[in-house]
Amino acid sequence: MIRFEHVNKRYPERGxxxxxxxxxxxAGEMAFLTGHSGAGKSTLLKLIGLIERPTRGQVVVDGRSIxxxxxxxxxxxxxxxxxxxxxxxxxxxxTVYDNVALxxxxxxxxxxxxxxxxxxxxxxVGLLAFERAHPVALSGGxxxxxxxxxxxxxxxxxxxxxxxxGNLDPELASEIYDLFERFHEVGVTLMxxxxxxxxxxxxxxxxxxxxxxxxIADSGNW
Amino acid sequence: xxxxxxxSSTNRSTGTGVLDRRRLSAxxxxxxxxxxxxxxxxxQQPLNTLMTVAAVAxxxxxxxxxxVALDNVKRLGGDWQRSATVSVxxxxxxxxxxxxxxxxxxxxxPEVETVALxxxxxxxxxxxxxxxxxxxxxxxxxxxxxVVLELQLYPAALKPAQLEPFIDRIEQLPEVDFLxxxxxxxxxxxxxxxxxxxxxSLLALLLGLxxxxxxxxxxxxxxxxxxxxxxxMGLVGATARFAxxxxxxxxxxxxxxxxxxxAVLVTLMVWLLAAQxxxxxxxxxxxxxxxxxxxxxxGALLLGSSLLGIAGSWIAVGRHLDLCDDR
Numbered sequence: 001m002i003r004f005e006h007v008n009k010r011y012p013e014r015g016x017x018x019x020x021x022x023x024x025x026x027a028g029e030m031a032f033l034t035g036h037s038g039a040g041k042s043t044l045l046k047l048i049g050l051i052e053r054p055t056r057g058q059v060v061v062d063g064r065s066i067x068x069x070x071x072x073x074x075x076x077x078x079x080x081x082x083x084x085x086x087x088x089x090x091x092x093x094x095t096v097y098d099n100v101a102l103x104x105x106x107x108x109x110x111x112x113x114x115x116x117x118x119x120x121x122x123x124x125v126g127l128l129a130f131e132r133a134h135p136v137a138l139s140g141g142x143x144x145x146x147x148x149x150x151x152x153x154x155x156x157x158x159x160x161x162x163x164x165x166g167n168l169d170p171e172l173a174s175e176i177y178d179l180f181e182r183f184h185e186v187g188v189t190l191m192x193x194x195x196x197x198x199x200x201x202x203x204x205x206x207x208x209x210x211x212x213x214x215x216i217a218d219s220g221n222w
Numbered sequence: 223x224x225x226x227x228x229x230s231s232t233n234r235s236t237g238t239g240v241l242d243r244r245r246l247s248a249x250x251x252x253x254x255x256x257x258x259x260x261x262x263x264x265x266q267q268p269l270n271t272l273m274t275v276a277a278v279a280x281x282x283x284x285x286x287x288x289x290v291a292l293d294n295v296k297r298l299g300g301d302w303q304r305s306a307t308v309s310v311x312x313x314x315x316x317x318x319x320x321x322x323x324x325x326x327x328x329x330x331x332p333e334v335e336t337v338a339l340x341x342x343x344x345x346x347x348x349x350x351x352x353x354x355x356x357x358x359x360x361x362x363x364x365x366x367x368x369v370v371l372e373l374q375l376y377p378a379a380l381k382p383a384q385l386e387p388f389i390d391r392i393e394q395l396p397e398v399d400f401l402x403x404x405x406x407x408x409x410x411x412x413x414x415x416x417x418x419x420x421x422x423s424l425l426a427l428l429l430g431l432x433x434x435x436x437x438x439x440x441x442x443x444x445x446x447x448x449x450x451x452x453x454x455m456g457l458v459g460a461t462a463r464f465a466x467x468x469x470x471x472x473x474x475x476x477x478x479x480x481x482x483x484x485a486v487l488v489t490l491m492v493w494l495l496a497a498q499x500x501x502x503x504x505x506x507x508x509x510x511x512x513x514x515x516x517x518x519x520x521g522a523l524l525l526g527s528s529l530l531g532i533a534g535s536w537i538a539v540g541r542h543l544d545l546c547d548d549r
Contacts, residue, residue, distance in 0.1 A: 049457070072462070075545070079459035089454050106460040110248035150458065 001027040001158060001189040002048055007057035009043050009213075017043040019213040021057070025191065025206075027157070030184040032200040033193040035210035041193035044210070045160045048191070049081050050074050062157065079107065082151030086163035088143045090135040096122070096146050097131040103154040121153040125179060141172035148179060152188075159183060161192040177203065253467075260471040271476075274440040278480025281433045282527055283487040285426035286515065290488055292422060294512055296415055308373040308389070308403040314366075316397045318342070321369035324397050328371060333379035333388050340370040368399060385409065430530055437476045437534030441469050445542045456545030466539045470532050477531020481524045489514050 002025040009018040018040045025031055033041050046052040047059050050066055058065050062080065069077060090099050100121055104114045122128045125145040135143050144164060151159055161180070165173035177199065184190055194200060200207055209217035264271045310328075312321055318341050329337045340348070345367040350356045373392075379385060385403075393401055445452065455465050492514040499510045515523065 051457070075456075075459045075461045077459075078457065083457055089450075089457065091451055091454060102455065102460075103458040105252070106455065106458065106464045108245060108248055108252065110244055111251055154459075 001025055001029070001062060002191065003058075003060040004044075004047075005058040005060070007047065007054045007059060009040075009047065009052065010055040017213050018047075018054075021213075021215055023208060023215060023218060025189060027189055028184070028187045029206065030180065030190040031192070031206040031208055032203075033191055033208045033210065034195055034197065034200060036195065038212075039210040040213040041210055042162050043213075045083075045162050045191065045193055048158070048160060049083055050077055075106075079103065079154055080156050080158060082154065082156040082159040084144075084147050084151045084159065084161040084164050086166040088135070088147040090143060090146055090150075092134065092136050094134070095131065096127065096133050096135065096138070099135065099146055100131075100149045100153050103150060107154075117153055118149075121149040124152065124182075125149045139172075141168050141175065144168065144172075144176060145179075148176070152183065156188075158189045159191075161190070161194075163194055164192065165194065165196065173199070256468050256471050260468050261475060264472065264475060270440075271479075274436060274476050275479045275483055277436045278433050278476060278527065278531075279483035279487060281429045281436065282481055282484035282523065283491075285422060285429050286484055286488045286519075286523055287491055288422045288425065290492065290513070290515055290519070292415065292419055297513065298510070308375060308392070308401060310371040310373060310392060310401055311399045312369045312371065312397050313399045314368055316369055318369055320397060321371065324395070325371055328373060328392075331388075333375050333384065334373050335376050336374040338372040338374075340372060342367050342369055345370060430526075433477070433480065433527070433530045434534040434537065437473050437480075437531050438538040440476060441473055441535045441538035442542050444472060445469065445538065452543065452545060460545060462543065462545055465543060465545055466536075469539050469543065470535050473531040473533075473535025473538075474528050475531070477527040477529065477534075478524060480531070481527025484527070485515060485520045485523055 004021050004023050007018055007021040008016065010016045021040075021044070033044060035041055043052060047054055048061060050069065054067060058067055060066070061077070066077060091102070094102075097118055100118045101114050104117060109117075119128060119131070122131055125148050127142060127145055127149065130138060130142065130146075135146060138146065144167075148164070151161075159180075164180075165176050168176065173196070180190055180192060181203075207217070207219040208215060312324070316324075318339075321339055321341075325337045325339050328334055342365045346359065346365050349367065350359050353359075375385075375388075379388060389401060389403060392398060452465055492512055496512045499512060503509050
C-alpha cells in the first residue's frame with residue numbers, strides 16, 4: 001500500500017531529514033514509526049500525504065508513484081488518506097459536526113449524506129453527544145477524537161497519525177490506540193508516529209525505527 | 223453544442239442523470255451555504271466590512287455621478303437641439319412678397335420641417351418689446367430690419383455631414399444676406415459632450431481599477447487571517463476551486479454592497495441638486511427635471527460592481543491562496 005524506494009529528503013535550511021529510506025507497508029497493515037524527535041518521522045508522513053515531495057527516490061501509494069503527481073491532483077490523493085495530528089488542527093470557530101463534515105463537504109456530497117456519515121464517525125469515537133459543541137470546549141482527548149473522526153469520515157484506505165497521543169495522559173492514550181486497532185481490524189492501513197516506546201513494545205505491531213533520517217530497525221512484517 | 227446536448231441526454235437515459243441532479247442540488251446547496259456564511263462573517267466584523275464597502279462606494283459613486291450629470295446635460299441639450307432653428311436674414315431690398323416666395327421654395331426642401339416668416343413689422347415690434355428702446359425706435363422714419371425666415375429642420379438634417387452643405391446652399395441664394403444657426407452650436411455642444419463622455423469613461427476605468435485593488439487587498443487580508451483554515455482544508459483534500467469559492471463570494475459581496483451604497487450616494491446627490499435647481503427654474507421660467515440613475519442604471523451599477531468584486535478577489539486568490547503551504 002505504501003512503498004518507499006531509496007527516498008531522500010533534504011531541506012535547504014536543515015539538511016537531510018531522510019536518507020536512503022526504503023520499506024514497504026502492505027494493505028491493511030498497522031505499523032508504528034518511532035525515533036527521537038527530529039529523526040524524520042513527521043517528514044516521512046508528510047511525504048506520503050504529499051505535503052512534501054522527496055528530493056530523491058520514489059514514494060508509491062496504492063500502486064501509484066506519487067512523485068510526479070501534478071499539483072491539481074494532490075487534493076484527490078489526500079482524500080484517500082486520513083491524517084491525524086498531535087495538535088489536532090481543528091477549526092475552532094466551527095462546531096464539532098462542521099469539523100468532521102469538512103472532508104465530505106469539499107467533495108460536494110449532499111448534506112443529507114454528510115449528516116449520516118458524520119454521525120457514524122462521531123459515534124465511533126464516542127462523541128455523538130458533542131456534535132454541536134465547539135472544539136475549545138472539549139478536553140484534549142476529546143479534541144483528538146474529533147480529529148480522528150475527521151480522518152475516518154471519508155473512509156480512507158490509509159490513516160496516518162503524527163504523535164496522536166503526545167499531549168494525552170496514558171488512560172486517554174489507551175482509548176485512542178484502541179480506536180486505531182479497531183480501524184486496523186476493518187482493513188485500514190495505519191502508520192502511527194510516536195515516541196511512546198513503552199506502549200508500542202506492549203502492542204504487537206510492526207515497528208519502524210528512524211535515527212537521524214535513516215531506518216535503523218524494522219521489526220518486519222507480522 | 224449540439225453534440226454536447228446529445229451526450230448529456232444519453233447520460234440521462236443511462237441513469238446517471240439522477241446522480242447528476244443530486245450532485246447539482248448539492249452544489250446549489252453549498253453555494254447557498256457559502257453565500258450565507260460569508261455574509262454572516264462579514265457582518266461579524268462590521269467595521270472592516272464597512273471600510274471596504276465605503277471605499278468601493280466612493281470610488282464607484284464618482285464616475286456614476288458624472289455619468290448621471292452627463293446624461294442630464296445631454297437631455298437638456300436634446301431639448302435645445304429639437305428647438306434648434308436656422309434664422310435666415312434676407313437682404314434689405316427683399317420685401318415681404320419675395321420673402322413669402324422664398325418661404326414656399328424652402329418649405330419644399332427635404333431637410334426642412336417648417337418655415338415661419340417674420341415680417342419687418344413683426345420683427346420691429348418684437349425688437350421693441352425685448353430691447354426696451356421703444357422711444358428711440360419711434361424716432362426712426364423707416365424700418366431698418368430685414369425679413370427673416372425661421373427654418374425648423376428635421377433632426378436627421380442636423381448631423382454635420384447634412385447640415386454643412388445645406389447651410390452653404392442657403393447662403394448662396396441671392397435673396398439671403400446672412401444666416402444664424404443654433405444648430406451648429408448644438409453640434410459643437412454634442413462634440414464637447416462626446417469628449418466629456420470619453421473622459422468620464424477613462425476616469426471610470428481608473429476608479430474601477432482602484433476598486434479592484436481595494437477589494438483585492440481586503441481579500442488578501444482575509445486569506446491571511448484564514449491561513450490555518452486554508453491549510454486544514456488543503457490537508458483534508460480540498461481543491462483550489464473549493465477553497466477559492468468563499469473568497470470569490472466575499473469579493474462579490476463587497477462589490478455588491480459597494481455598488482448599492484454608491485447608488486444611494488448618487489441618488490442623494492440628485493435629490494440635493496434637485497432642491498438647488500428651484501431658483502434656477504424661477505430664473506429661466508422652465509423646469510429642470512434632474513434624472514437619477516434609473517432602474518437600468520442601478521442594475522448596471524450593481525452588476526458591474528459585483529463583477530469587479532469577483533475579479534478583484536480572483537486576482538488576490540491567485541496570488542495568495544496556497545493550499546499546499548504547510549509552514
